[in-house]
Amino acid sequence: MADMDARLIAALRRDGRASLSQLAVDLGLSRATVRVRLTRLIESEEIAGFTVLTRADVAPHPVRGLMMLGIEGRGTERIRGALLRRADVASVHSTNGTWDLIVELGTETLEDFDAALFAIRRMEGVQRSETNLLLSTRRGGAG
Structure with a gap:
């Protein structure tokens, strides 16, 4: 897994509800790049799902x-x-x-x-x- 993908996953672990725009700012990437990487991680099943913590x-x-x-x-x-x-x-x-x-x-x-x-x-x-x-x-x- 690429370092940027690992950073994206870490950011989602901190805040699974972060918007693509906020993730882009946090990671220093464009919103489109974050969307493409996130889609690829989901499609490759590197990200297996999302959940809610009570x-x-x-x-x-x-x-x-x-x-x-x-x-x-x-x-x-x-x-x-x-x-x-x-x-x-x-x-x-x-x-x-x-x-x-x-x-x-x-x-x-x-x-x-x-x-x-x-x-x-x-x-x-x-x-x-x-x-x-x-x-x-x-x-x-x-x-």
Whole structure:
């Protein structure tokens, strides 16, 4: 990917609603050039889609963590579905290696976090787990 395309994608990550004119000013390009590059990135599927973030998506819970799960037998899909229905689960990732699933959790208090861990560990098919609290987060792609 060309450096300018990477800069265009970074600008869209910062503000997905930026107009072509604003993107052109920010990138030092003409509006037509930005439109052509953006169209090419969409058509080549380098940009796979656009989405909306709600306030809840960007407001981190005070207590966050990653829970790695080892699943017994063939229950991974069932457990993934149950996890995704929980309000304290932000996302569930499949992975290779020692763990079958990695769960991103977010709660308001440590007590709530502990209760979530306890409930997840009690799910039928969860064989073992390891949990790490997230202390801080840095995000990339900002330029």
